[in-house]
Amino acid sequence: MPYNRDHIDTWSALRNGEKRSLQDIYNQHYIGLLNFGIKLTRQRDITRDCIFQLLLRLWENHQKLPAVENVRSYLLTSLQRELIAHIKTNRVREINNQKWDQLYPGQELSYEECLIQTQQGEELKNRISQALMKLSAREKELLQLKFFEDLDYDTIAGKCNITKRTAYNIVHGALKTLKSTLSAKQGKKLPEPALIHLIFLVLSGIQ
Amino acid sequence: MNYANFEVEDFAQDPSFRNYCLGTNETDSGFWSQWCTDNPDKRQEVEQAKQLVLLLSGGHSELQLQQDKILFQSISNQYTEEEPVNYADENDQMEVPVRHINRIWWVAASIIVLLVPLYLWYLQNEQTEISPYELAKTSKPGERKSFQLPDGSTVKLNAGSTIDIDAGFNTHNREVTLQGEAFFDVTHDSSKPFIIHTHSMDIRVLGTVFNVKAYPEDKITETSLLEGAVEITMKNDKREKIILKPNQKIILPVIAPVEKQETQTAAVEQAPFVITSLSYNKTDSSLTEISWTENRLVLNDNSFEEVAAILERWYDVDIVFRDDAVKQFRYTATFDQKTIDQVLKALQLSRHFEYSRNGDDIIISNK
Numbered sequence: 426m427p428y429n430r431d432h433i434d435t436w437s438a439l440r441n442g443e444k445r446s447l448q449d450i451y452n453q454h455y456i457g458l459l460n461f462g463i464k465l466t467r468q469r470d471i472t473r474d475c476i477f478q479l480l481l482r483l484w485e486n487h488q489k490l491p492a493v494e495n496v497r498s499y500l501l502t503s504l505q506r507e508l509i510a511h512i513k514t515n516r517v518r519e520i521n522n523q524k525w526d527q528l529y530p531g532q533e534l535s536y537e538e539c540l541i542q543t544q545q546g547e548e549l550k551n552r553i554s555q556a557l558m559k560l561s562a563r564e565k566e567l568l569q570l571k572f573f574e575d576l577d578y579d580t581i582a583g584k585c586n587i588t589k590r591t592a593y594n595i596v597h598g599a600l601k602t603l604k605s606t607l608s609a610k611q612g613k614k615l616p617e618p619a620l621i622h623l624i625f626l627v628l629s630g631i632q
Numbered sequence: 633m634n635y636a637n638f639e640v641e642d643f644a645q646d647p648s649f650r651n652y653c654l655g656t657n658e659t660d661s662g663f664w665s666q667w668c669t670d671n672p673d674k675r676q677e678v679e680q681a682k683q684l685v686l687l688l689s690g691g692h693s694e695l696q697l698q699q700d701k702i703l704f705q706s707i708s709n710q711y712t713e714e715e716p717v718n719y720a721d722e723n724d725q726m727e728v729p730v731r732h733i734n735r736i737w738w739v740a741a742s743i744i745v746l747l748v749p750l751y752l753w754y755l756q757n758e759q760t761e762i763s764p765y766e767l768a769k770t771s772k773p774g775e776r777k778s779f780q781l782p783d784g785s786t787v788k789l790n791a792g793s794t795i796d797i798d799a800g801f802n803t804h805n806r807e808v809t810l811q812g813e814a815f816f817d818v819t820h821d822s823s824k825p826f827i828i829h830t831h832s833m834d835i836r837v838l839g840t841v842f843n844v845k846a847y848p849e850d851k852i853t854e855t856s857l858l859e860g861a862v863e864i865t866m867k868n869d870k871r872e873k874i875i876l877k878p879n880q881k882i883i884l885p886v887i888a889p890v891e892k893q894e895t896q897t898a899a900v901e902q903a904p905f906v907i908t909s910l911s912y913n914k915t916d917s918s919l920t921e922i923s924w925t926e927n928r929l930v931l932n933d934n935s936f937e938e939v940a941a942i943l944e945r946w947y948d949v950d951i952v953f954r955d956d957a958v959k960q961f962r963y964t965a966t967f968d969q970k971t972i973d974q975v976l977k978a979l980q981l982s983r984h985f986e987y988s989r990n991g992d993d994i995i996i997s998n999k
Contacts, residue, residue, distance in 0.1 A: 444712050451704055452656040459700075460690040477704055481711050543691030553687065572688035577647075593645065600641040603684060 427579045432496040439483065440490050447484050457497060457575035458504050464534050466508055467542075475507045497576070536569040556606040564599035571596050635667065638674070643681035644688075653685040655697050665820040665839060668784055675784070694817075695926075698841060699919060702858055703912070706879055749824065752804045767797040771812075774948030776924070781808075784819040785826065788925045792847070792945040813845040815925045818860075832886050834865040842876075843922050849941065856881035856910055856921040866905075874907070881921060882907050929967040929975070936961040939979070940996075947972040954997035958985050 432453055438446035455476065462472030479500070483490065493499045534542070537557050541550050557565065570581045571592075582589045635643075643649045651657035652664035668678055686692065771777045771789045778788040782802040789795060793812020798805060806826040818826045820839025828835040830846035832853045840860025846853040855864060857876040864874040864882055876882060884905040911920045911932060923930045929946055931939055937959040940951040949972060953959055961983045967975050976987050976994075987996045 447708050447712065448705065451701070451708075455656070455700070455704075456654055456689055456692075456697075459692070463690065473700055477707060480704070481708065484708070484712060540687060540691050544687075568688055572685065573690055575689070597641050597645060600644050600684060603688075604640045604680060607684075608680065 427583070428494045429496070429577055429580070433494065436490075436493055436496045439487055440492070442487050447480060450483075451480060454497060454500055454575075458500060460539065460573045460575070461501055462504055462508055464536075464539055465505070466512070467534060471511060472508070475511050476504060479503055479507045536565060536573055539573070552607065556603050559602055559606055560599050564595055564602075567592060567595050568599050636671070636674075638677070640677050640681045640684065643678060644684045649681065650685055650689075653682050653694075654689060655694065655701060662820060662839075665784075669819055669821050695922075698858065699922075702879065702919070706909075745825070749805045753800060767801075768794060769797070770794045772948065773945050776927070778925075781806075783821060783824070783826075786817045788815040790814065790845075790924050790945070791948070810844055810846055812847050813843070813924070815841075815843045815922055817841045830867075832867050832884055833882075834867065836863045836865065837861075843925075847941075847945070851886055853884045853886055854881055854921075856919075858910075858919070858922070874905070876907070879910050880907055881910055923966070927969055929970070931963045931965045933962055933964050935959060936963065936979075936985075936996075939963055943972065943975065949992045949994055951994045951996060954995060955985075958996055958998045961985070 435446050435449045435453060439450060458476050459469075459472055462475065463469055466472055483503075537554065540557070541554050544550050544553060560568070567581065567585070570576050570584065571578075576584075578589045578592050581592045585592065638646075648657070648660040649664060651660035655661060664678075668675065671678075686694065769777065769779060769787075769789060771791055771793050773792040775791055776789065778786065780786050781797065783806055785806075787795065790813035793810070793814060795811075795814060796809040798807040798809075801807065802824070804824075806821070806824045807829065808827075809829040811831070816826075816828070816837075818837050818839050818841070826837045826839075828837075828844060830844065830853060831848055832846065833855070835842075835844060835855055837860065840862055841858040842860075842862060843856040843858070844854070845856075855862065855876065857878055857880055859878050861878075862876050864876065866872045866884070874882060882905055912918065918926075918928075920930045920932050929942070931942070934942070937953070940953070940959075943949065944951055963979060963982065965978065965982075967978070970978075972994075973989070976989075979985075980987075985996055985998050987994055989995075
C-alpha cells in the first residue's frame with residue numbers, strides 16, 4: 426500500500442526538530458485523530474487535550490522518534506495509549522463523580538451516532554439520520570473512511586481492495602444522494618443568510 | 633482546474649476545498665475565500681458542499697475547529713519557545729513578500745488602496761443624492777443573532793447591539809458601523825478592505841476572525857483578534873495606528889482613565905490603551921472573549937457593577953444597587969445556559985448579598 430508522502434515528509438521534518446512541522450502535523454492529522462478519540466471516549470474535550478499532549482510529547486522527544494511509514498496509524502496507536510493513560514489517572518475521581526459510564530461506554534459510537542450527537546435540535550438530528558439511512562452500508566463505510574477518518578483515496582483503495590476510481594465514484598454517488606435528500610427537506614424554509622443575500626441582490630438590481 | 637462547472641459533490645470531494653472547510657491549509661483557505669467572492673453565482677453550491685464536508689467530517693463547527701487550532705498554536709508556541717519566537721516565521725507566506733518591496737512603493741500602494749474606495753464613494757454620492765438603501769441589524773437585549781453579509785462574511789451579534797451596513801456595501805466598499813458587541817469572520821477581499829466604525833476606534837481588516845466589543849455605556853472598547861491581522865485607528869487620534877497580531881486584544885478606555893484595576897506594568901501605564909493576550913477559561917480552555925457566541929456567559933474578574941451591565945443585556949432585565957459596597961465585589965465565573973435566578977444565586981454563594989426580583993426589575997442590596 427502506498428503511504429502518504431506529505432505525511433512522511435512532515436514526520437521527518439519533526440524528527441529533525443523543525444518547529445514548523447508541529448503545526449503541519451496538526452493540520453494533517455487533527456480531524457482524523459479527534460474523530461477516532463471521540464468515537465472511543467465520547468468526550469471531545471478530553472480527546473482534544475490528549476491530542477495536544479501527544480503532539481507536544483512528540484516534539485519533546487523528536488530526537489528519539491523512529492522513522493515511520495504509516496504516520497497516521499502510528500499517531501492513532503499513540504493517541505489510544507494517551508487516552509487510556511488519561512482515563513486511568515482520572516479513574517478514582519471519575520468513579521466518585523459517577524462519570525464512569527461516560528468514560529467507559531459499553532461500546533464505541535457508530536459513525537452515524539457520532540455525526541448525529543453533535544447536531545443541535547431534534548428536527549435536524551432526524552433529518553440527518555433519515556438521510557444517512559438512504560445510503561448503502563458500503564457508501565457509509567467509504568464516507569467514514571474519507572471524511573471522518575480523513576484518509577486519502579490511495580489508502581482507502583488499499584483498505585477496501587478496490588480501485589481508486591471505484592472508491593471515488595462510490596463517495597460521489599453517496600454525496601449526491603445526501604445532497605438531494607438534505608436539500609429537498611431544507612427547501613421548505615429559506616435560511617436567513619440566503620434571504621439577506623436575496624434582498625441585497627434585488628436591491629442592487631433596482632439601483 | 634476549472635471549478636466553474638463543479639457541482640456540490642465535486643466541491644466536497646476536492647482535497648483543497650476540504651482543507652478550506654476544515655481550516656487545515658492557509659493557502660487553500662485563501663484561495664477558496666477569494667474564489668467564492670469571485671464566483672458569487674456558485675455561492676449556494678459552495679455553502680452546501682461546506683455543510684456536507686463539516687457534517688461528514690464529524691459535525692465539528694468551523695468555529696470549534698478554529699478555536700482548537702488557535703489554542704494549539706498558542707500552547708505549542710509557548711512550548712517551543714526555547715529559541716525566541718520569531719513572529720515572521722509563523723506567517724512567512726504573508727510577510728515574506730512584503731519585505732522585498734521598497735518602502736516607498738508600500739506607502740504608495742497604501743495611499744492608492746485608501747483613495748480608490750474614497751473616490752468610488754464620492755462618485756456614488758454624486759450620482760444618487762438619496763442613498764438607495766440602507767440596512768441595519770439590531771439584536772434586542774436578551775437576544776443574539778447571526779447572519780451573513782452579502783460578501784460572504786459572517787457576523788454574530790451579541791445582545792443589545794446594532795450594526796449599520798453602509799449603502800455601498802460590497803459594491804463600493806465594505807463598511808459597517810457597530811454599537812455593541814459582534815464576532816466577525818471576514819471573507820478575504822484585498823480590493824475592498826472591511827472597515828468597522830465604533831464610537832472610539834475604527835478597525836480595518838482584509839480577511840480575519842475577530843471580536844469587537846463597543847457598547848456605548850461601557851467604560852472600555854475591546855477588539856480581540858483570533859486570526860489574520862487588523863489595523864486599529866483611534867477616533868481621537870487618527871495618526872495612531874495599531875496592528876494587532878493573532879491572539880492579542882486591545883482594550884481602550886472610553887471615558888478618562890478608568891481605575892487601574894487590571895494588572896499591566898508601568899511601561900504601559902502612560903499609554904491610553906492596553907494590548908494583552910486573549911484569555912482562556914481555566915476549566916475547558918475555551919476563549920473567554922468569544923464564549924458568548926456559544927451561549928456561554930463568562931465573567932472574568934469583573935466588578936459587580938460591570939456584571940450587572942452584562943446581565944442587563946444578556947437577560948433583558950434592569951438591575952438597581954441599593955448599596956455601593958456591593959458594586960465592588962469581584963466575580964469570575966462561567967454560566968452555560970442558566971436563568972437569571974440561577975446566576976444570581978450562584979453569585980450569592982461566593983459573596984453574600986440580597987436581591988429581590990419583580991418581573992424584569994431586580995434590586996440588589998447588602999443586608
